Amino acid sequence: KATKTQPSPAIDKAAFKSAVIKHLHCTLGTDENKANNHAWWKATCAAIQEQVLEGLRKTQKSHYLNDTRAVHYFSAEFLMGRLLSNNLQNFGLFDVASGALKELGVEISDILEEEPDMALGNGGLGRLAACFIDSLATMELPAIGYGIHYENGLFRQEIKSGAQIERPDSWRDYGNPWEICRPESIQEVSLYGYVETKYGENGRVLKEWHPGSIVKGVPWDIPVVGYEGKTVNVLRLWQSESSGYFNWDVFNAGGYVDAQRENVQAETISKVLYPNDETEAGKELRLIQQYFFCSCSLKDIIRRYKRAHGDDWSRFADQVVIQLNDTHPAISVPELMRILVDRAELGWDEAWGICTKVFAYTNHTLLPEALEKWPARMIEKILPRHLEIIYEINHRFMAEVDKKWPGDNAMKAKLSIIEEGNEKMVRMGHLSVIGSFAVNGVAEMHSRLVKSSLFPEFDELYPGKLTNVTNGITPRRWLKACNPALSKLIDKKIGDDWPRDLDKLQGLTKFATNKTFQKQFMKVKLENKELLADEIRKSLDLEVDVNAIFDVQIKRLHEYKRQHLALLHIMALYRRILENPDYDMHPRVFVFGAKAAPGYKLAKDIIYAINKVADKVNNDPRVNNKIKIAFLPNYRVSLAEKMIPAADVSEQISTAGKEASGTGNMKLALNGAVTIGTLDGANVEIAEEVGDDNIFIFGLTVEEVNELKATGYNPHDYYYKDPEIKAVLDWLETDYFTPGKPGALVSIKQSLLDNGDPYMVLADFRAYSDAQIAVDAAYRDKERWAEMAIINTAKMGKFTSDRSIRDYVDRVWKLSSCKIES
Ligand code: 26V
Structure with missing residues (x-):
């Protein structure tokens, strides 16, 4: 039986229509006859923004009146994507808007495409932050996201002759209809300079930081609409501006132009998102970015706290919890200490007591090259007082270590902050x-x-501090909004309350073997594949067969994620077909989306190799359309929303122990894709949920990886023992895929042989290939495959970000929800 839980929308079609027209006229200065899609998009945003702002006002009032404890999610990245369709969905106004626009002669799908993605993040970590603030609003929790208002988000990727080119992403060029500037909440941030030591009453040492420059932080608020529109929280992003009063000396000396140069430098802070995912660049500007947004955010929190509690700090930790999204905002710890000790003049122990009740930290990676370390000299130059505070924190911490492990200097060196x-x-x-x-x-x-x-020693020192919160994804964006056809089918079958209670999807399990439902489910999949096929045609001028297996690998490009393992396998298939034209395989379309960090040479080489192999394979008549390769440029949230609903197979093939969680794996499985993957990150938990029969697990386990590393892994063994591996690697050295340019793909072979194959691609190749053969066989049994796909959707309840947030709330944040009064 189907349940209806969606409340009736706040406004009807006629009212929505007039709101859109009003904004065409009064906000955009155009009219129904002149308006292009862009203007229609903006007018539609403005119409829904009226509802959004009404909700925002009520939410802020309720939170204020109830003096609620709130979580403050500090993140250098929020990968929001587009907001219009989401906001319409969450207000239950999607059909209203679409009907209203239709009557105005406008197709809603066209105007949704006008919206630039808000790509203020690199990948998993940034998108997780976006899913979390969606869940926080949906669950009516008092929460605010704090981050950076980058002028340029993650670069736009173009592919020229197979190679990645980076172009700037200026997402606000024609104005962003969602954000609200709040000049009344501007903050000032100090940088550089020196520390003066003074002596106060009864010999108390006072430290005064004389900054060398001061920049302004201007907050922009993006409303975050919860599902069914009751709570509207905010994402507050800081933009840097010149404060106008640094380097007045230069200015007064007539150096007007030099003073302007300082302005330019201040504005540089929030200019661009660093595009490195998982490699620390150690750049000064990056540290300044981190401090800039942390300092602005802490001051903003403190101002709000003081409005309610004055100078009484005793309740601060009851009202405020701050989640550090990785170590990027870690400079917040000494910054809060500085504010409490130097400014509020609290004693060290009292201040430290507050700090250590306020902060919680999420680790997102074990890769050594991604663990942030800053030169003490750099911190000293930019934040001289903070370095002193860090030393003091460390000094006291070392005493603790000595208590636990008396006289153990090696332990001290190991655990030291320095x-x-x-x-x-x-x-x-x-x-x-x-x-x-x-x-x-x-x-x-x-x-x-x-x-x-x-952190084994920290676990010993602080028992219970280290815990797990498994990641999740918002089913509002990653099923309801991106896959309307499947959502409607699910609504009909089990009711429409699954978007806020994803365990309800379990109800589909009993239809997994039902022939009619299987047909309906696979028909939706086919329609979604047709839509993606259109996209592939438009983007690459490539025809693909929708009856082929759509095999999708979408994620940042990194050696540990092993896109090159997938590539070697595709080359092996190609070779098998060339050697045996009757090679028996169901046709497959390998679809990739991936950006490489601009400075990551091998990652760019892998993109180039995928495209070069694609050129050859896609145009080789001997392949007889059994293989197509589609590398879709500029992978981003809005493209993911088109690819995920169309996937049959989800590639999650990282070296065991390297992928902290993965979240794309959850999105794909939720949309009925079957995973081929290693026992890594959340794949392990996905396998537990769907059961061994509904996932293709292959490859070395973490223990086996470590064992092999310890006993000496030699990729040459695999090269010489497995003729297919040898043939495929040798192929890379020829000019077969790069006519006239022999050796253009050789760096991949080199990394796998000469450089020791750090991610054990060759060790897992055969197991991967065998697993792919099993995938092929399973797909050919239409009913078996449909059952697997349905089970995957049905068993993804655990991976809603609502469950992750519930875990944080219960185990870390200790928050209560707050009903919004109308
Ligand atoms: C590091 C750096 C280094 C400096 C420049 C900018 C930058 C940006 C990001 C990072 C670290 C990224 C870590 C990350 O994204 N980890 C991913 O987090 C996901 C959410 O928890 C998780 O699903 C992925 O497995 C994990 O790789």
């Missing part, structure tokens, strides 16, 4: 663990590794 060496470095992970009351990993397996290999 890494000694040629250049002293500040370990931001250690600072975060020491300054927080809770630390979590992002999937069961990852959290286990955080405890056992990243």
Whole structure:
């Protein structure tokens, strides 16, 4: 039986229509006859924004009147994507808007395409933050996201002759209809300068920081609409501006132009998102970005707290919890200490007591190159007082270590916030663990590794501090909005309350073997594949067969994610077909989406190789359309929303132990794709949910990876023992895929042989190929495959971000929801 839980919409079609027309006229200065799609899009946004702002006002009033404890999610990245369709969905106004626009002669799908993505993030970590603030609003929890108002988000990727080119992403060029500037809440942030030591009453040492420059932080608020529209929280993003009063000396000396140069420097802080995912660049500007948004956000929180509690700090930790999304905001720890000790003149112990009740930290990676460390010298130059505070925190921490492990200097060196060496470095992970009351990993397996290999001594020192909160995804965006056909089918079958209670999808299990439902389910999949096929045609001028298996690998490009393992396998298939034209396989379309960090040479080489192999394979008549390769450029949230509903197979093939969680794996399975994957990150938990029969697990386990590393892994063994591996790697050295340019793809072979194959691609190749043969066989049994696909959707309840947030609320944040009064 189908239940109806959606409340009736706040406004009807006629009212929505007049709101759109009003905004065409009064906000955009155009009319129904002149308006292009862009204007229609903006007018539609403005119409829904009226509802959004009404909700925002009520929410803020209720939170204020109830003096609620709130979570403050500090993140250098929020990968929001587009907001219009989401906001319409969440207000239950999608059909109203679509009907209203139709009567105005406008197709809603066309205007949705006008919206630029808000791509203020790199990948998993940034998108997780976006899913979390969606869940927080949906669950009516008092919450605010704090981040950076980058002028340029993650670069736009173009592919020229197979190679990645980066172009700037200026997402606000023609105005962003959602954001609200709040000049009344501007903050000032100090940088550089020196620290003066003074002596106060009864010999108290006072530290005064004389900054060398001051920049302004201007807040922009993006409303975050919860499902069914009751709570509207905000994402507050800080933009840097010149404060106008630094370097007045230069100005007064007649150096007007020089003073302007300082302005330009201040504005540089929020200019661009660093595009490195999982490699720390160690750039000064990056540290300034981090401090800039943390300092603005802390001051904003404190101002709000003081409005209610004055100078009484005793309740601060009852009202405020701050979640650090990785170590990027870790400088918040010494910044809050500075404010409490130097400004509020609290004693150190009292201040530290507050700090360590306020902060909690999430670790998102174990990769050594991604663990942030800053040169002490750099911190000293930019934030001289903070370095002193960090030393003081460390000094007291070392005393604690000595109590636990008396006289053990090796232990002290190991746990110290300061890494000694040629250049002293500040370990931001250690600072975060020491300054927080809770630390979590992002999937069961990852959290286990955080405890056992990243921070084992911290786990001993602080029992219970290290825990797990498995990641999740919002089913509003990642099923309801992106896959309307499947959503409607599910509504009909089990009712429409699954978007806020995803365990309800379990109800589909009993239809998994029902022939009629299987047909309906696979018909939706086919329609979604047709839509993606259109996209592939438009984007690449490539025809693909919708009856082929759509095999999808979408994620940042990184060696540990092993897109090159997928590539070697595709080359092997191609070779098998060339050697045997009757090679028996169901046709497959391999679809990729991936951006490489601009400075990551091998990652760019892998993109180039995929495109070059694609050129050859797609145009080789001998392949007889059994293989097509589609590398879709500029992978981003809005493209993911088109690819995910169309996927049959989800590639999750990272080296075991390397992918902290993965969240794309959850999105694809939720939309009925079957996973081929390693026992890594959340794949392990996905396998537990769907059962071994409904997933293709292959490859080395973490233990086996470590064992093989320890006993000496030699990729050459695999190269010489497996003729197919040898043939495929040797092929890369020829000019077969790069006519006239022999050796253009050789760096991949080199990394796998000469460079020791750090992610054990060759060790897993054969197991992967065998698993793909099993996938092929399973797909050919139409009913079996439909059953698997349905089970995958049905068993994804655990992976709603509502469950992740519920875990954080119960175990870390201790928050209560707040009903919004109308
Ligand atoms: C590092 C850096 C280094 C400096 C420049 C900018 C930058 C940006 C991001 C990072 C670290 C990214 C870590 C990350 O995204 N981890 C991913 O987090 C996901 C959400 O928890 C998780 O699903 C993925 O497995 C994990 O790789």
